Amino acid sequence: MDFMDSIRGMSFFDMHVHMTSRTTDDYQAMADAGVVAVVEPAFWLGQPRTGVDSFRDYFASLVGWERFRASQFGIRHYCTIGLNSKEANQEELAEQVMEILPLFIYKEGVVGVGEIGFDDQTPAEDKYYRAQLELAREAGLPVQIHTPHRDKKQGTSRSMDIAIEHGIDPGMVIVDHNNEETVREVLDRGFWAGFTIYPFTKMGNERMVEVVKQYGPERIMINSAADWGISDPLAVPKTAALMKQRGISDEAIKLVTFTNALTAFAQSGQISLEDLTQPIGIDQSQRYNGSSVLRGGQAPRVDKESTIIK
Amino acid sequence: MNISQMSQTLFYLIEQQANSEKAVNYLQQQADAFHASPQVSAFYRVFTALPRFVGKQLVEVPSDMAFAIERIRPGFTVTGWTIDRLARVWWLLQLPADDQTTYVNTISQLFKAAEMNELVALYSALPVLAHPEAWKFQATEGIRNNIADVQSAIMLHNPYPADYFDEPAWNQLVMKAFFTDKDVTQITGLNERNNARLAKTLADFAAERRAAGRSLPQHMEELMS
Numbered sequence: 001m002d003f004m005d006s007i008r009g010m011s012f013f014d015m016h017v018h019m020t021s022r023t024t025d026d027y028q029a030m031a032d033a034g035v036v037a038v039v040e041p042a043f044w045l046g047q048p049r050t051g052v053d054s055f056r057d058y059f060a061s062l063v064g065w066e067r068f069r070a071s072q073f074g075i076r077h078y079c080t081i082g083l084n085s086k087e088a089n090q091e092e093l094a095e096q097v098m099e100i101l102p103l104f105i106y107k108e109g110v111v112g113v114g115e116i117g118f119d120d121q122t123p124a125e126d127k128y129y130r131a132q133l134e135l136a137r138e139a140g141l142p143v144q145i146h147t148p149h150r151d152k153k154q155g156t157s158r159s160m161d162i163a164i165e166h167g168i169d170p171g172m173v174i175v176d177h178n179n180e181e182t183v184r185e186v187l188d189r190g191f192w193a194g195f196t197i198y199p200f201t202k203m204g205n206e207r208m209v210e211v212v213k214q215y216g217p218e219r220i221m222i223n224s225a226a227d228w229g230i231s232d233p234l235a236v237p238k239t240a241a242l243m244k245q246r247g248i249s250d251e252a253i254k255l256v257t258f259t260n261a262l263t264a265f266a267q268s269g270q271i272s273l274e275d276l277t278q279p280i281g282i283d284q285s286q287r288y289n290g291s292s293v294l295r296g297g298q299a300p301r302v303d304k305e306s307t308i309i310k
Numbered sequence: 311m312n313i314s315q316m317s318q319t320l321f322y323l324i325e326q327q328a329n330s331e332k333a334v335n336y337l338q339q340q341a342d343a344f345h346a347s348p349q350v351s352a353f354y355r356v357f358t359a360l361p362r363f364v365g366k367q368l369v370e371v372p373s374d375m376a377f378a379i380e381r382i383r384p385g386f387t388v389t390g391w392t393i394d395r396l397a398r399v400w401w402l403l404q405l406p407a408d409d410q411t412t413y414v415n416t417i418s419q420l421f422k423a424a425e426m427n428e429l430v431a432l433y434s435a436l437p438v439l440a441h442p443e444a445w446k447f448q449a450t451e452g453i454r455n456n457i458a459d460v461q462s463a464i465m466l467h468n469p470y471p472a473d474y475f476d477e478p479a480w481n482q483l484v485m486k487a488f489f490t491d492k493d494v495t496q497i498t499g500l501n502e503r504n505n506a507r508l509a510k511t512l513a514d515f516a517a518e519r520r521a522a523g524r525s526l527p528q529h530m531e532e533l534m535s
Contacts, residue, residue: 056422060423060424060425063425064425064457065456065457068426068456100423103354103358107358107428108361269362
């Protein structure tokens with residue numbers, strides 16, 4: 001059976017996906033599968049940046065062009081803004097990036113500071129992780145933490161220790177890229193636990209089903225973290241379908257694929273359930289003379305099965 | 311244009327809006343603080359954060375207000391705007407304009423870091439900013455922008471291009487408007503600025519469309535004669 005059949009009518013919120021690296025086909029497929037909103041955390045682009053203007057333009061694209069691109073497919077695009085851990089190691093550049101962050105974190109649709117945290121767990125990463133926690137605290141924004149691939153368990157504990165040390169309420173922190181080894185501590189300490197369904201390197205979705213069965217749906221949320229690597233922008237709807245197939249209740253599925261992420265990021269004041277339930281075409285801010293207009297950007301559908309291109 | 315007169319009129323319009331008390335208090339407080347101590351960081355912060363305090367509902371523009379605004383700046387209209395857009399344009403008018411270099415640099419930084427709705431407000435503000443000649447290039451950047459609402463903010467119901475664009479820039483605006491499916495009848499100065507070169511370019515384009523078996527955009531033929 002097509003997985004789409006079992007999840008028809010459900011809405012999903014992919015709270016970690018790097019759409020900058022994806023095509024319009026992905027947007028179309030996500031919209032068709034029920035993804036209504038995404039969070040795009042600022043991250044490393046695969047190619048190291050060498051100047052602050054590259055960061056500025058990247059941040060501006062997350063609140064500008066990418067948001068518009070998503071809207072053409074009826075998907076609401078939010079982002080978290082931050083200096084990623086890997087590039088925090090270029091200290092001279094990191095200083096300059098820290099200076100421009102306040103220009104962006106107060107913008108509309110910026111639902112947190114992220115993704116920040118540790119990669120190699122160097123002193124420079126520690127320094128800029130702390131500095132950005134302070135920024136998030138001042139702005140009253142949630143924090144989206146990237147937990148390291150190497151020395152993961154210890155790095156995850158350390159990330160949470162530091163957040164608490166800086167007076168951040170665990171309820172304001174989404175600890176991402178969890179696995180079976182990290183989840184218990186994250187939940188026990190009152191943080192939100194994000195899980196990335198990403199082939200080969202992060203979680204598989206059969207394992208995810210087991211995690212939800214064991215821990216329940218409270219404070220757990222899943223994402224695709226689809227990016228420029230081999231990844232799947234439909235990871236959230238596919239995992240919802242698998243959960244359904246394996247007997248997890250609709251309410252629990254909704255919590256881990258939609259509501260928990262919304263609740264966590266709504267603490268920014270920049271996203272609400274009303275926002276998500278309003279059709280995107282008649283957003284008040286995008287109306288003209290009180291009537292909704294078909295904007296030039298509304299994406300026309302292309303028949304992919306046809307060999308004829310008009 | 312008299313900037314302080316426009317500023318007062320726009321503020322009066324904000325005060326007239328239903329349930330605008332919170333917005334008015336916030337904006338008045340921020341303006342008082344900024345006039346007392348003009349910190350550029352505060353200027354940026356208020357510009358970015360103000361939708362949180364003023365909301366985003368559509369503004370009601372009574373006809374006497376529309377008339378008053380048009381008298382201060384011919385062709386300028388705020389009809390169909392949301393209150394955050396209006397408040398942002400008003401806020402830009404609070405920036406001291408005596409030093410042109412500082413003024414232009416300060417606002418240019420806002421363009422560089424702007425999100426969608428900020429860009430819409432910034433391009434909407436061009437007709438009422440000080441040193442109007444200084445914004446010509448920035449205005450053409452708005453035409454090059456790829457976001458529909460941003461394009462509309464500079465192309466439609468905006469008197470700045472008709473007043474300041476040279477002929478090549480004007481013709482690009484009209485062509486881009488056709489290419490991006492805008493209602494060109496909403497372009498301020500469309501007929502007044504029509505010219506032989508544009509008519510020729512449009513005629514060539516019409517021939518291209520016909521060759522491809524595609525229809526012509528509305529109102530194109532009127533500009534070709």
